[in-house]
Amino acid sequence: MDMEAGHYEWTAFYAELADKLLNFKSDRAELVQRICRIFEKIKMKLPKLEKGGIPIDIDPFTVFGLFNKGIKDENRIHIMKGIAEAFDISAEVPQSLSGIPVLNHMNAAFYGFAGDREANDIDHLWQLFESALKLAENASDDHRKAFCEAFNTALSQRYIKWNITMGLYWIRPYFYVNLDSRNRKFLYNIEHMPADFVARYQPYIKTYAKVPSAEHYLNIIDACKAVFESGQYPYTTFPELSNAAWVETQGKPENDDEIPTVHYWTYAPGQKAEKWDECYQKGIMLLGWGEIGDLNAFTSKSAMRKQMQEIYQEDTSYKNSAHATWQFAREMKPGDVIFVKNGMSEIIGRGIVTSDYEYDADRTDHFNHLRHVNWTDRGSWMLQERTAMKTLTDITPYNGFVQQLKEIFESDALDEDDDQAVNYPLYTEDDFLSEVYMSEEKYQNIVRLLRYKKNIILEGAPGVGKTFIAKRLAYSMMGVKDVDRVLMVQFHQSYTYEDFIMGFRPTEGGFELKKGVFYNFCKKAEIDSDNDYFFIIDEINRGNLSKIFGELFMLIENDKREHKIQMLYSDEKFAIPKRVHIIGTMNTADRSLAMLDYALRRRFAFIEIEPGFNTEGFKTYQESLNNEKFDRLIACVVDLNEVIADDDSLGKGFCIGHSYFCLKPEMVNDKALFSIVEYELIPLLKEYWFDEASKVKEWSDNLRSAIQ
Template identity: 90%
Template sequence: MDMKTGHYEWTAFYTELADQLFNFKSDRAELIRKICQIFEKIEMKLPKLEKGGIPTDIDPFTVFGLFNKGIKDENRIQIMKGMADAFDLSAEVPQSLSGIPVLNNMNAVFYGFEGDREADDIDHLWQLFESALKLAGNASDDHRKAFCEAYDTALSQRYIKWNITMGLYWIRPYFYVNLDSRNRAFLYNSEHMPADFVARYQPYIKTNAKVPPAEAYLDMIDACEAVFESGQYPYTTFPELSNAAWVETQGRPENDDEVPTIHYWTYAPGQNAEKWDECYQKGIMLLGWGEIGDLSVFPSKSAMRKKMQEIYQEDTSYKNSAHATWQFVREMKPGDVIFVKKGMSEIVGRGIVTSDYAYEPDRTDHFNHLRHVNWTDRGSWMIQNRTAMKTLTDITPYSGFVQQLKDIFERDALDEDDDQAVNYPVYTEDDFLSEVYMSEEKYHDIVNLLHHKKNIILEGAPGVGKTFIAKKLAYSMMGVKDIDRVMMVQFHQSYSYEDFIMGFRPTEGGFELKKGVFYNFCKKAEIDSDNDYFFIIDEINRGNLSKIFGELFMLIEKDKREHKIQLLYSDEKFAIPKKLYIIGTMNTADRSLAMLDYALRRRFAFIEIEPGFDTEGFKAYQKSLNNEKFDRLIACVTALNDVIADDDSLGKGFCIGHSFFCHFKPETVSDQALSSIVEYELIPLLKEYWFDEASKVKEWRDKLRSAIQ
């Protein structure tokens, strides 16, 4: 493929820029001056490249990192245009950036800041840059030897891991293989590469892989070239390979839990933080329990617990210990944030996880389990809320505590947040209609109504998927599964204004004014005013709405958006952004709940969600299962719904929804699974509906059971 077309138009620009940067190896002050001028000219803030702001030295890979990290594509292109002007490049600035590997925003430099790096670290990166260009131009033995020496030296430095392969790929994309997590996962699949390749390079491409040393890295490049030349695979160059890996991992996740989310952890590096100095110096985090061996071989937490009981004390459960080791190897991931604790009230550091789990069998102190971490902060900060005693705790669900810890390390917030972009999966109208059993006409009606009214309530019977629809509706209107722009809460009888907007909460020293979830979400939407935000309230009719919304009762109306009003607990004047949409869900079969306040009712549009058994989507799903018992059960439920709808004491709002039956695959539609739905979900529901008509319950119980016999 012509590298000025399609996915690979970027390669000419990157290659020429690398050539121009080499001219500044001995004049890095001039390079820094040019970079500052570029950002000033394009009116963008220079990212933080040193503790004091402007760097005193810089390496060429970090220069590439300025426009190869998680920021918006239009900003990346703008920076490249500035580079093209400043360095007088002839190659066209690429407009398609698909498939180009990018750095994590919080780990976008290849060196430690002053005081956190060795004197020669940046020189070593320049030596690697020079040797890489020479080797790509002439693969002589001397050039290969020089590259290996420079590569292995750089690899021994802090902050250098897989990112070095990414940097080499940027500067010579047709010569060096990129080994970021996407490519490693792709290469490890024997459907994408020959089985002997996967077996040979398994130590460097499996989940818990180590960065290959120079000789192994170059050997892998040679092996990839041989695969390309074989003609047995659709990719014949490294850009084609990398793009194929990118496309492979861009597939839409099956559920929202697979959408990338940063998790926050508290971590104790040994008793009384005894391992903290070593962890900080080496850029790692260590976990004990080394005697049980490589954690990645255990299939479950219970297996870990059993091994701990065998080695240590059989009369101890090791429940928390096994949970910590399981999370360390299975749940923690690169990009997660680590808060290092000493005792229960002192925080001594913060860092970003940069690697998968690794097992170090040669350590003799039993701290054989590690991950690499970019430690960004070190010091001593006392906190009000005491941390858990456990060695490792996922504190992500405790948003208030997370915010307290984040506030401690508030540094360069604009650089880290304003332009940060995550490549969330695309989610279109077609995706919505393929997952939600609803007609295209009704979908458009709901979207238009939400745009017009700003606030809607999805009401319907149990199991029609109201909450599922609310989330998917938000994603489809945004065009991506951007979880940062969707917030969900569930109302209940005790939910209050203080939870929702703001209120005073007790602390050790008295009371403190805390912001609520809706207040914080509105502020987030206010800053990002060009984009839509969606606030979903599940079971909206379970709360005292007038009490919860308080003085914001008026502001949720469409024509009152961005009008400011005085808040109850502060002297702040507050407004609800125009592009913030509220989606409520309401179960019409819940007889215990009072009707909605009329004044609030008129501020929402109400949309009835009906069972989707008759939709084209559900029929296609049913056909794909090809199961007679499932078909008979659906026919029985459809007939049952007709009876429920005609019942004067019930009505359509009590019909049985399709979501009871939507989780099957052809291989999982077993007799036991169908029986469980009937016995433990449908029959109890009928007993509640017809609590005073035992004969009707018996009639339909028998019909449901007969359908699956």
């Protein structure tokens, strides 16, 4: 380790670089030129800092991001050596980078490119940088006020999220706390921080929370330092804390753009709903087993279970009880929807969770565990499908049952409540192009085609990322990662109209008409005409499409949207909303599948997705790895694809996709490359050329030689 008595070697280099960069606040053109010269001198490709490739301005946090992103440590150190020479830094270039938080290597700039940022965005980042250095030097009220103004201004910018806390940590690691997802998860755990700290700051450090304002951010810093000073934990500085969080997660890069998902629960407020009146009147939900104490004190379900066995001393495992208390305290979250039940067949209310878990020590009825809830409905609704007996059940995975319960309470007011429950991350065209190895021109063509045609199929060989592309295409067209407006199903040979649209299903009393997944999705989109919805069908050619779509076969056409047609199993007339887009995916290399129905082909546009080895994005990724064996393997696969494409029995649809090689930088090693060749590529060649053993041997040898 590069530390002694809590001091990390890298911090001196980072702090001195920050001091040097401040001199360029008013001369950024010189800073840009110096950065370009550094990369030219060290013979590395300058990361993309502007849309056209030529940087015209830069902020200090992005300078740090040049060598604090998910690339190999040897490349990071190589860049730092060039920086040290160019900026005359006296501190030693660190050789160990363990525990230093890094950005996604494809998205390491703190600003939008020209045309996608406001005129003062980079100026604001410089103002924050300067005020942060001053506050770290002298924590006066004036400096604190100036920092807060600069931080909150920068936070309003499009590309500033949790990454700004990482940037502040880089420039003054002993003063500012990094709040990337790794550290937030660490701080949110009562094993690592006091329970009162977790309870007080959990709205700001949860993985799905919004970035706190400057005032709250500084309060978190002050609270952390108080914890350090208590001497109760092995870390006494932010670098030690960050390293501990890094060690716990084994140094794996995090995606700091996590998407929160609303969960749905059934809940029994005591035996025969005895606590329902109190819960409804006070806007709370109560859970028993209060004798075991504050649930925040337990670090595992097994610990809760053990405590129950010791206190109640009954001959039972308490497996379900401990699971319920754990979920109530740790897994349920604000925005989740609660369906209140009485027994197993009656729903008596519905509400939305508005608070985190609380322990009320003053209650004497054993219902000491509570959350605050906005109860939106009260009444009595009988169900034909019985609910689980358990006090608390997460029913989110049971789509049909959730939809049945939601239909009971359908109203515009409730839909508005659901919409307000989650703030989804922004997702732009640039985000798409940084993750998907595709040209900008092709992306724009696909978007135009999908908006016009409404239905497209992404076809291509295995491993070209069709499913990955489909979801991100939807996000980019919506502008946000709104998981509530994107739904994916996978077709198979047993998939039916009854699964997709509607049909009769057996129940205890006979048969009941059940709505299918596509029907429900369209109904959801129907009442939200201002927003786009995307229905993704993976492996679309594996199902009998004419039977699955049934009478909706005609309605999926663009000019037939909003036209109503009589349903097969009901008196209802149904239409597909204009805002619903259908994205299908299919493997062109699957020789066992029949061709698509020609009538259905007319209703879809087909887009070929090719291996992305020659795209700018993949080349940038490949260069960032700086791995000779990886380069040789890619060159070999590109040559192999030419042979496959020219083979009369195969063709372009059988080419090997780039997804086989899209690994996290630290995972690219000899063992990983060996596994790809031996267990993925060579078996594929044996299937392709099952009757040409000599060709299999030739290219197997070529692939193996590439990684020797």
